[in-house]
Amino acid sequence: MVNILHRSHSENKMDNLTYQTLIRLNPWLTKPGLWPEAIHKFLPLNYIPRALSLSFVPDKINLLIGPRQAGKSTLIWSLLSKLPEPVLFLNCEEPSIRNLCQSPALFLQETEQIGSHCKGFFFEEVQHLSEPGLFLKGIVDQKPGQFIVATGSASYHLRAKTRESLAGRAIRNLLLPFSLKELSASISGPPLVQKMEIERIYNQLLLWGGYPEVFLNENKKELLSQLVEAFVLRDASDMYTIKRPDAFRALLKLAASQAGDILNLSHYSEVLGISVSAVSQYINILEESHILKKVPPFVGGKRAEITSMPKIYFLDNGLRNFLFGGFAPFEQRTDKGKIMENFIFTELSKYINPLLDRIHFWRSKSQAEVDFVVIKEDKMIAIEVKATALKKVKISRSLRSFIQSYKPDKTIVINTSLREKATIDQHAIYFALPQDLIDMLKM
Numbered sequence: 001m002v003n004i005l006h007r008s009h010s011e012n013k014m015d016n017l018t019y020q021t022l023i024r025l026n027p028w029l030t031k032p033g034l035w036p037e038a039i040h041k042f043l044p045l046n047y048i049p050r051a052l053s054l055s056f057v058p059d060k061i062n063l064l065i066g067p068r069q070a071g072k073s074t075l076i077w078s079l080l081s082k083l084p085e086p087v088l089f090l091n092c093e094e095p096s097i098r099n100l101c102q103s104p105a106l107f108l109q110e111t112e113q114i115g116s117h118c119k120g121f122f123f124e125e126v127q128h129l130s131e132p133g134l135f136l137k138g139i140v141d142q143k144p145g146q147f148i149v150a151t152g153s154a155s156y157h158l159r160a161k162t163r164e165s166l167a168g169r170a171i172r173n174l175l176l177p178f179s180l181k182e183l184s185a186s187i188s189g190p191p192l193v194q195k196m197e198i199e200r201i202y203n204q205l206l207l208w209g210g211y212p213e214v215f216l217n218e219n220k221k222e223l224l225s226q227l228v229e230a231f232v233l234r235d236a237s238d239m240y241t242i243k244r245p246d247a248f249r250a251l252l253k254l255a256a257s258q259a260g261d262i263l264n265l266s267h268y269s270e271v272l273g274i275s276v277s278a279v280s281q282y283i284n285i286l287e288e289s290h291i292l293k294k295v296p297p298f299v300g301g302k303r304a305e306i307t308s309m310p311k312i313y314f315l316d317n318g319l320r321n322f323l324f325g326g327f328a329p330f331e332q333r334t335d336k337g338k339i340m341e342n343f344i345f346t347e348l349s350k351y352i353n354p355l356l357d358r359i360h361f362w363r364s365k366s367q368a369e370v371d372f373v374v375i376k377e378d379k380m381i382a383i384e385v386k387a388t389a390l391k392k393v394k395i396s397r398s399l400r401s402f403i404q405s406y407k408p409d410k411t412i413v414i415n416t417s418l419r420e421k422a423t424i425d426q427h428a429i430y431f432a433l434p435q436d437l438i439d440m441l442k443m
Contacts, residue, residue, distance in 0.1 A: 014110055018096045022114065025094075028086045029114055035086040042077040046216060050075050051182050051350075052175055056120065056147040061136045063126075065152045066175035067290035067315065068230060071212045072151040073124055075175060080122065087149075088118040092128040101129050104138025123150040140169060153289070172355075176290065177210035177316050179350040181438045198435050206343050207327050209318020224322040228252070231291065242282070247274045251282050255292055255312055256323035260341045263294060263312045283312070290315055293349065298360035298373040300406050311361050313345040336387035341371055344385050344414055344437060351438050352376055368398040373408070379443050382408040389417035393431060395424060403427050412440050 028035040050071065056062055056079070064072050080087055088111055090097050101107055101123075111118075121139065126132045132152070139148055183205070184198045208214055214223045232249050242248050250272055268279045286292045294310040314320035320342055321327055325335050333339065348359055352374065362370040362382075372383040384399050395413075403411060403424065411429045418431045432440050 014113060015096075018100055018110075019114070021094055021096045022088075022090075022111075025089045025091055026086070026115070029088075029118075032086070032117065036081045036083065039077050039081045043074060043081070044212075044216070047074065047078060048178065048182065048212070049078070049185070050175065051179065051185075052173060054079060054173060056149055057171060058147045059140055059144050060147070061140060061170040062147060062149040063152065063170050063172045064149070064175055065172065065290075067177070068153045069211055069213055069227060070153075070175050070177050070290075072153070072175050074212070076122060076149055076151065083119070085119040086117065087120040087122050088115040089122045089124070091124045093125050098129060101135055102131075104135055104142055107135075108139065108143055120147040120149065123148070125153060126150040127152045137169060174290075174354055176346070176350050178205070178212060178215055179210065179347055179438075180205055180435055181347075181351075183210070183215070184435070202435050203330060205346075206317055206330055206339060207321060209316040209321075210346070211316060211318060214318055220318070221322065221327070224318050228319065228322060231289065242285075244274060244278070247272050247278070248282055251279065252286070252291075253323050255283075255286070256314065256320045256325070258312070259292075259314050259320050260311060260338050260345075262309050264309065291319065293345075295345070295359055295361055295372075298362040298370075300362075313342050315346055315349060317343050317346060337385070340387040340414075340416075340434065341385045344372065344383065344434065347434075347437055348372060348374060348383075348441075351441060362402055364401070368401045370398060370402045373402075374441070376441065377443070379410070380406065380408040381441060382406075382411045383437075384411075384413045386413060386415040388415060390415040390431065391418070393418070393420055393422040393429075395422065395429060399429075400424065403429075409443065410440075412437070 023029055027038050052075065054062065054064070054075070064076065066072050090101065092098060092101065100110060123129075123136070126136070129135055132150075136148060136150060180198070180202055183201045187194050187197050189197075204215065208220045209224070211223070211227065214220050214227075217223060232245060232252070251268065254268060254271060263283070265276045265279050265283075269276045272279065283292075283294070287294055292312050292314050294312055296310045297308075317339055321339065325333070325339065330336060330339070345359070352359065353376075357377070358375040360373040360375070362368075362373050370382050371385045372381075374381040374383065382399070382402055384396065390413075399411065399413070402408070407427070411427065413429060413431045414434055414437060415431060416433065419433060419436070420431045422429045422431065430440055
């Protein structure tokens with residue numbers, strides 16, 4: 001077989017394996033009339049629209065990152081299906097496609113022969129390329145006027161392989177699993193029907209999380225198991241070349257058991273039998289792969305604040321419960337507070353702009369604490385989470401202390417039953433249900 005990357009520029013014959021792979025991925029190359037109908041094979045019958053708004057900008061690398069199986073490709077295909085002209089689709093997990101994508105110049109030369117009528121490129125799982133940043137930059141530089149869209153599930157790996165910055169050339173967007181707002185957007189019917197359906201979706205997200213395939217299928221536990229194994233065995237062991245996958249797996253379970261707690265690297269090191277630096281590296285990999293997130297403390301200039309160590313949360317309740325806690329109904333659980341607090345964090349993460357907004361927690365040396373302090377568009381929102389059915393307004397000493405010290409622009413107490421507005425010292429406090437959260441964040 002001829003290697004297309006090592007022949008002279010005068011040869012025009014693409015090797016058969018690469019050709020067949022491209023035709024299989026892009027049936028509209030040989031039958032242009034199939035576009036865009038052939039795209040429907042990439043879309044589920046019960047497609048649920050996403051809240052993330054994307055636009056394909058020419059001469060930019062439109063990069064959509066997020067965890068495995070969060071629906072990145074499905075979102076891209078749903079948008080591409082509205083275009084009148086085809087694109088060239090390249091799945092970078094395919095070995096022949098990776099070989100094709102080693103040189104921007106040769107790639108453009110080869111693909112021009114069969115895809116000259118394509119008006120853009122769609123690279124899926126671009127982190128599998130040896131130099132994704134340099135390659136994509138070369139495509140933009142050498143073929144202006146076309147758009148490039150790429151997905152990637154491991155931003156840490158993507159950056160680690162990129163020696164040249166994409167600053168000014170890339171538009172980055174983050175897609176996480178389904179949010180309650182997305183899943184409830186299409187609910188219609190009488191008010192009671194809507195209320196009960198939203199509550200059903202909320203309870204499912206609380207226990208099983210929002211990964212699209214998990215949410216839309218019955219065998220949820222098996223699918224979550226496959227997600228964990230794919231990440232531990234494939235990504236962590238192969239892509240990150242982790243030397244102790246057993247310790248990495250144990251760290252995942254330990255982190256799940258302590259979701260919402262202060263991250264103590266020394267404690268993790270002692271429990272897992274690995275160095276503090278290894279624990280830190282593993283946590284960074286988990287964070288950059290969108291499995292969990294470190295939440296830093298809110299620093300408001302008070303000496304009493306603890307400012308050194310972050311908290312950790314999982315970005316999906318289903319993964320957290322699979323690794324620790326199980327799937328017993330909410331009412332029967334001993335970890336109600338943890339899973340509800342983690343769920344609120346997942347919803348906040350899907351709503352805020354990761355480049356402009358911030359999520360913190362607040363804790364003082366006297367143990368006064370506010371679960372979340374959200375800085376959004378220069379406004380401060382304090383959020384306290386109560387996994388209980390409040391019957392009347394109750395304001396904790398911690399929340400009073402924070403309000404008096406920092407005067408947030410809005411204060412919300414999330415609970416399971418009470419919707420009411422209270423006032424202390426002319427400061428409004430809104431009591432709301434978890435399903436009210438996103439609407440309550442609006443200023």
